[in-house]
Amino acid sequence: MPTTITLSVNGRPVTRTVESRTLLVQLLREHLGLTGTHVGCDTCQCGACVVHLNGRSVKSCAVLAVQADGAEVATIEGLAAADGTLHPMQEAFRKHHGLQCGFCTPGMVMSAIDLVRRHPTPTERQVRTELEGNLCRCTGYHNIVRAVLSGAETMRGAGDPGAAAAAD
Amino acid sequence: MYAFEYHRPTSLDEAVSLMVNAEDGALLAGGQTLIPTLKQRLAQPSDVIDLAAVPGLTGITQDGNELIVGAMTTHAEVAASDLVRATIPALAELAGQVGDAQVRNRGTLGGSIANNDPAADYPAALVALGAVIKTNRRTVAADDFFTGMFETVLDTEEVVVSVRFPKPQRAAYCKFPNPASRYAIVGVFVARNGPTVRVAVTGAGQSVFRLPELEARLAARFSPDALANVMVAADGLNDDLHASADYRAHLITVMAKRAVAAASGSPAD
Missing domain, CATH: 3.30.390.50 (CO dehydrogenase flavoprotein, C-terminal domain)
Incomplete structure (x- = not known):
């Protein structure tokens, strides 16, 4: 039975009518056109679809859209400033070449930001452990870890756009 | 995924009554097993009853020498809890090793033990610590709760409310x-x-x-x-x-x- 849900996506209120079985990732990609959130597997293992749900990183392919009724969702599209300035974590991935094909990158960046908000000064080991849910098939983990450590440093210094919204 | 009716009850009684009246109901806790299972069409419930809005199922409290953890408390909450770390650090360590960070942000204690995956982490903690499971109908010792592969003593219309963990030395x-x-x-x-x-x-x-x-x-x-x-x-x-x-x-x-x-x-x- 279709259900009408209202949620906040990247700070904007959104109301849509969805089927009970519609996944959050389908709502984002197919209903809202936010295709920055990727689908890399069918088994909830790859982490390409990670978004923030009420400030915490989740796999949007393992959440029903109806479960997000009333929630705040943040996707990769919501990270950069209005003038195009990248979020410090995005900038760190660019600077350290934390990607090869780029398919896993949106999920990596969203997981990394949640990681740094919980562990502002992560060790390399913590970064590797915390990224267990994000698979990179180009085997580019070394630069991804470097990027996350560097992004964490910038987030500590220059601040974290969106952190206040996540804490609400 | 097959179609189903989605419900978000706001009381335990309502959740139980929805389960009783469903042709083939499934309780949804964190959904980190149920939703992947539905996606693979390995299950076809008529009704999915989400426990997210039922009050009283989350939180971690201390009662004398015991910890009480609500069924809908996530693995991430248990892993990060100062109270759990101070009282039963091994339980926090275990919760911090379940799945990955995103699974821990959604997955719950109650969902894990009700599912009783043969390779799940929590059942080992409950049995070794001599925990007691509280449902909407009764209390059950962990030794009697887990009965087989993906099987527990829970009846269809029974909901896990909390788990009481005695503090070990x-x-x-x-x-x-x-x-x-x-x-x-x-x-x-x-x-x-x-x-x-x-x-x-x-x-x-x-x-x-x-x-x-x-x-x-x-x-x-x-x-x-x-x-x-x-x-x-x-x-x-x-x-x-x-x-x-x-x-x-x-x-x-x-x-x-x-x-x-x-x-x-x-x-x-």
Whole structure:
């Protein structure tokens, strides 16, 4: 039975009518056109679809859209400033070449930001452990870890756009 | 995914009544097993009843020498809880090893134990710590709760409300995870309370089980050395593409020694 849900996506209120079985990732990609959130597997293992749900990183392919009724969702599209300035974590991935094909990158960046908000000064080991849910098939983990450590440093210094919204 | 009716009840009574009236209802907690299962069309419930809006199912409190953890408390909350870290650190450590960070942000204690995956982590903690499960109808000791592969004593219209964990003197959990799924190939939880030692094993059998021989040896001497030369029988252990029964039997002793070492602060061999 279709259900009408209202949620906040990247700070904007959104109301849509969805089927009970519609996944959050389908709502984002197919209903809202936010295709920055990727689908890399069918088994909830790859982490390409990670978004923030009420400030915490989740796999949007393992959440029903109806479960997000009333929630705040943040996707990769919501990270950069209005003038195009990248979020410090995005900038760190660019600077350290934390990607090869780029398919896993949106999920990596969203997981990394949640990681740094919980562990502002992560060790390399913590970064590797915390990224267990994000698979990179180009085997580019070394630069991804470097990027996350560097992004964490910038987030500590220059601040974290969106952190206040996540804490609400 | 097959179609279903979605419900978000706002009281325990309403959730139970929805389950009673559903043709084939499924309770949704964190959804980290149920939703992947639905996506693969391995289940076709008529109704999915989401417990997210039912009050009183989350939170961690202390009652004397016991911790009470609400069924809808996430693994991430248990792992990060100062109260759990101070009272039963092994439980926080275990919760921090379930799945990955995103699974821990959604997955719940109640969902994990009601599902009773043979390789899930929590059943080992509940059995080794002698936890008591509270449902909407009764309380059940962990020893009686887990009855088989994906089977528990729960009736269809029964909902886990909370779990009460007695604080042990010493405890530790050690697991050998499958590197892809991070489920336990073998996980051993060891808990000591005075003269009593309980050893619970997950991942190795159809469901969590205890090892009386290891418990007796550790009760006599709580040291990894007490398990030297102990061979666990491979009969009846899981044997699959991830690990043979013999390998799992070997891992049980190794993980038990490491858990005892971690619990007692003495080095493992």
